Amino acid sequence: MPAIDNNNALIIKDLHVSVEGREILKGVDLEIPKGEVHALMGPNGAGKSTLAYALLGRPGYEVTGGEAIFHGKNLLELPVDERAREGVFLAFQYPQEIPGLKVFHFLRSAYLAYKGLKVEEFSPMKFMNLLNEKLELLKMKEDFISRYLNEGFSGGEKKRMEILQMAVLEPEIAILDEPDSGLDIDAVRIVANGVNSLRGPERGILVITHYQRLLNYIKPDFVHILMDGKITKSGGPELAEELEETGYEVVEGIG
Amino acid sequence: MSDSDYRYGFHDPENYIYRAKQGISHDIVSEISWLKGEPEWMSRIRHRALDHFFKRETPTWGPELGNLNYDEIYYYIKPSEKQERSWDNVPKEIRNTFDRLGIPEAEKKYLAGVGAQYESEVVYHSLKEEWTEQGVVFLDMDGGLREYPELVREYFGSVVPYTDNKFAALNTAVWSGGSFIYVPKGVEVAIPLQAYFRINAKNMGQFERTLIIADEGAKVHYIEGCTAPIYSTDSLHAAVVEIVVKRGARVTYSTVQNWSKNVYNLVTKRAMVFEDGLMEWVDGNLGSGVSMKYPAAILKGKGARLEVLSVAMASKGQVQDVGSKVIHMAPYTSSTIVSKSISKDGGRSSFRGLVKVIPGLKGVKASVRCDALIMDEESRSDTYPYLDVNSDDVEIGHEATVTKIGEEKLFYLMTRGIGEIDAAKMIVNGFIEPVVRRLPMEFAVEMNRLIELEMEGSVG
Ligand SMILES: Nc1ncnc2c1ncn2[C@@H]1O[C@H](COP(=O)(O)OP(=O)(O)O)[C@@H](O)[C@H]1O
Numbered sequence: 137m138p139a140i141d142n143n144n145a146l147i148i149k150d151l152h153v154s155v156e157g158r159e160i161l162k163g164v165d166l167e168i169p170k171g172e173v174h175a176l177m178g179p180n181g182a183g184k185s186t187l188a189y190a191l192l193g194r195p196g197y198e199v200t201g202g203e204a205i206f207h208g209k210n211l212l213e214l215p216v217d218e219r220a221r222e223g224v225f226l227a228f229q230y231p232q233e234i235p236g237l238k239v240f241h242f243l244r245s246a247y248l249a250y251k252g253l254k255v256e257e258f259s260p261m262k263f264m265n266l267l268n269e270k271l272e273l274l275k276m277k278e279d280f281i282s283r284y285l286n287e288g289f290s291g292g293e294k295k296r297m298e299i300l301q302m303a304v305l306e307p308e309i310a311i312l313d314e315p316d317s318g319l320d321i322d323a324v325r326i327v328a329n330g331v332n333s334l335r336g337p338e339r340g341i342l343v344i345t346h347y348q349r350l351l352n353y354i355k356p357d358f359v360h361i362l363m364d365g366k367i368t369k370s371g372g373p374e375l376a377e378e379l380e381e382t383g384y385e386v387v388e389g390i391g
Numbered sequence: 392m393s394d395s396d397y398r399y400g401f402h403d404p405e406n407y408i409y410r411a412k413q414g415i416s417h418d419i420v421s422e423i424s425w426l427k428g429e430p431e432w433m434s435r436i437r438h439r440a441l442d443h444f445f446k447r448e449t450p451t452w453g454p455e456l457g458n459l460n461y462d463e464i465y466y467y468i469k470p471s472e473k474q475e476r477s478w479d480n481v482p483k484e485i486r487n488t489f490d491r492l493g494i495p496e497a498e499k500k501y502l503a504g505v506g507a508q509y510e511s512e513v514v515y516h517s518l519k520e521e522w523t524e525q526g527v528v529f530l531d532m533d534g535g536l537r538e539y540p541e542l543v544r545e546y547f548g549s550v551v552p553y554t555d556n557k558f559a560a561l562n563t564a565v566w567s568g569g570s571f572i573y574v575p576k577g578v579e580v581a582i583p584l585q586a587y588f589r590i591n592a593k594n595m596g597q598f599e600r601t602l603i604i605a606d607e608g609a610k611v612h613y614i615e616g617c618t619a620p621i622y623s624t625d626s627l628h629a630a631v632v633e634i635v636v637k638r639g640a641r642v643t644y645s646t647v648q649n650w651s652k653n654v655y656n657l658v659t660k661r662a663m664v665f666e667d668g669l670m671e672w673v674d675g676n677l678g679s680g681v682s683m684k685y686p687a688a689i690l691k692g693k694g695a696r697l698e699v700l701s702v703a704m705a706s707k708g709q710v711q712d713v714g715s716k717v718i719h720m721a722p723y724t725s726s727t728i729v730s731k732s733i734s735k736d737g738g739r740s741s742f743r744g745l746v747k748v749i750p751g752l753k754g755v756k757a758s759v760r761c762d763a764l765i766m767d768e769e770s771r772s773d774t775y776p777y778l779d780v781n782s783d784d785v786e787i788g789h790e791a792t793v794t795k796i797g798e799e800k801l802f803y804l805m806t807r808g809i810g811e812i813d814a815a816k817m818i819v820n821g822f823i824e825p826v827v828r829r830l831p832m833e834f835a836v837e838m839n840r841l842i843e844l845e846m847e848g849s850v851g
């Protein structure tokens with residue numbers, strides 16, 4: 137493997153995370169270079185979401201060791217919003233509902249903050265044009281944007297809303313936490329198409345999933361297995377298929 | 392908000408024309424009455440009300456009022472020689488104050504008329520000609536009493552009698568200023584009238600008295616604003632507002648209450664609504680140290696309606712004891728009360744909602760909804776619903792929610808690059824959006840601005 141520099145990859149080293157005094161991540165090493173799609177798989181409770189939350193700095197997720205280097209900085213030492221502005225994005229497994237906050241207003245505020253623009257520098261009209269492009273890319277209807285953020289959204293709508301945010305913010309590193317959970321196969325296809333349209337050399341993606349199903353639609357370059365707070369095995373896409381046949385227990389045995 | 396963030400906290404030198412001495416007595420009441428040269432019957436009501444004030448206990452069911460010292464208050468201060476119709480003639484310092492508050496500018500842009508009260512008297516009053524031509528009357532209350540004594544005599548105290556509560560009694564005894572509005576049958580005043588109340592002097596008591604009469608099918612929107620300087624001693628604002636909504640008429644009364652935190656704001660506001668009339672109270676309570684305010688309606692005629700939208704924000708050192716009362720006295724009447732309160736930095740907000748339906752009515756609908764948002768562990772919010780319903784054919788809804796601002800919501804927004812203060816603002820603005828959305832534009836903008844200031848003052 138060529139040497140990876142931390143401008144072009146998120147490098148996680150020996151990450152330890154505790155929640156409520158219990159160690160959940162017990163030394164995770166992972167590199168996500170731009171231009172690649174990595175899948176993180178593992179049984180429920182393995183610590184997949186914990187990894188995602190810890191990287192973004194969710195309160196209550198205490199980092200007890202290790203680092204996550206991007207752009208020469210240890211993300212784990214920055215406030216949440218600064219981590220985001222470094223170009224790291226998380227699509228939540230369970231997005232929050234914010235009553236009364238219009239999607240358009242939210243997306244525009246997030247866009248301005250993310251790109252470090254002042255309100256005057258990017259008119260609502262200009263943003264509307266940008267947003268329309270993204271909506272089209274993701275085949276989403278315009279009426280989304282006048283609703284309140286995630287309030288009363290169906291499961292599928294919430295997931296698409298997360299992908300729309302990713303499309304608008306254009307992060308360098310995107311972590312997608314179970315973007316397929318709770319969706320029927322048609323909805324999985326829609327979300328996967330959205331994600332695929334956002335693949336590219338300028339972006340590294342980490343897809344977290346419990347099932348191999350999603351990976352039929354989002355083809356990963358690499359697959360990692362997380363078990364009991366540690367990466368037990370890494371490999372190519374074939375690892376996911378192997379897993380489908382044998383289940384996590386056997387993989388653990390092999391690992 | 393810390394004191395330095397309250398941008399209306401400045402004060403002018405106290406150059407009044409006349410100031411009654413501190414404290415309350417029958418002599419002070421006689422003095423006010425004599426200065427105003429008002430009719431004998433009004434003077435008699437004042438003295439009777441004062442007797443009632445002395446007799447009546449201070450209410451103990453709500454916020455602590457024990458520190459309010461009635462002997463230190465100035466009950467009447469006359470700031471200028473006479474009321475003016477042109478801002479140019481208002482004494483310079485007072486005019487500058489109202490300029491800083493943006494009143495003359497708002498008047499030009501979007502108001503049909505303005506009354507500006509400073510201490511005890513209305514120093515400026517105007518109503519655009521197109522409305523005077525249609526018979527609309529918009530005067531200060533003293534002017535109303537002089538020019539329309541029969542109307543005032545008929546309605547004064549008819550909606551809020553001085554026996555209602557201790558502060559209504561005090562107001563009736565020493566009232567000065569406030570607005571008198573009469574809108575003739577079928578006249579719709581398309582743009583709002585505004586009154587602005589400014590306290591300047593230390594230890595001031597302001598007791599404006601407002602009477603609004605909307606005749607059959609008439610329509611009017613009245614906006615009230617208020618501010619005061621920051622002093623270390625207390626001021627008292629005890630207003631009474633009486634509104635008569637006749638058959639098919641519609642009155643909207645909007646308030647942005649932004650008193651400084653040394654002001655006790657103890658007001659009584661009530662409407663009497665006749666057949667098919669509609670009363671709307673839009674109430675924003677952001678300022679004052681202690682507020683007690685429960686805009687109310689008596690739905691007296693068949694099909695009469697009440698709508699209340701209220702937003703309160705209690706910060707450090709503030710108690711916002713707000714709510715609404717409605718009494719359904721006729722069939723097919725309906726009431727909707729929506730209240731949103733925010734408590735932060737140790738502030739305390741309480742919501743009291745009283746719905747009373749007299750026995751044997753048909754087709755009554757009432758709904759009360761109050762939502763509270765608590766920003767931190769030190770702050771507090773309480774809800775006190777009182778339902779007194781004695782009819783069978785009543786549709787009644789009551790819903791109350793309490794939400795903590797929630798680290799998860801903040802985290803979610805911050806992962807999108809939004810800073811903590813802005814994220815909190817977005818959540819708060821979203822919380823009050825269902826109310827703000829229904830406000831007149833300028834009013835909504837002002838409310839959002841004040842809340843944002845308040846939010847900025849709190850963090851960091
Ligand atoms: N907020 C939390 N409070 C308490 N325990 C938690 C919390 N979040 C995660 N955990 C625990 O951490 C472990 C890993 O959870 P999680 O990261 O959600 O797993 P996964 O996403 O792989 O299913 C589980 O045992 C879970 O119960």
Ligand SMILES: [Mg+2]
Pocket residue numbers: 184185186229313314
């Ligand atoms: Mg998970």
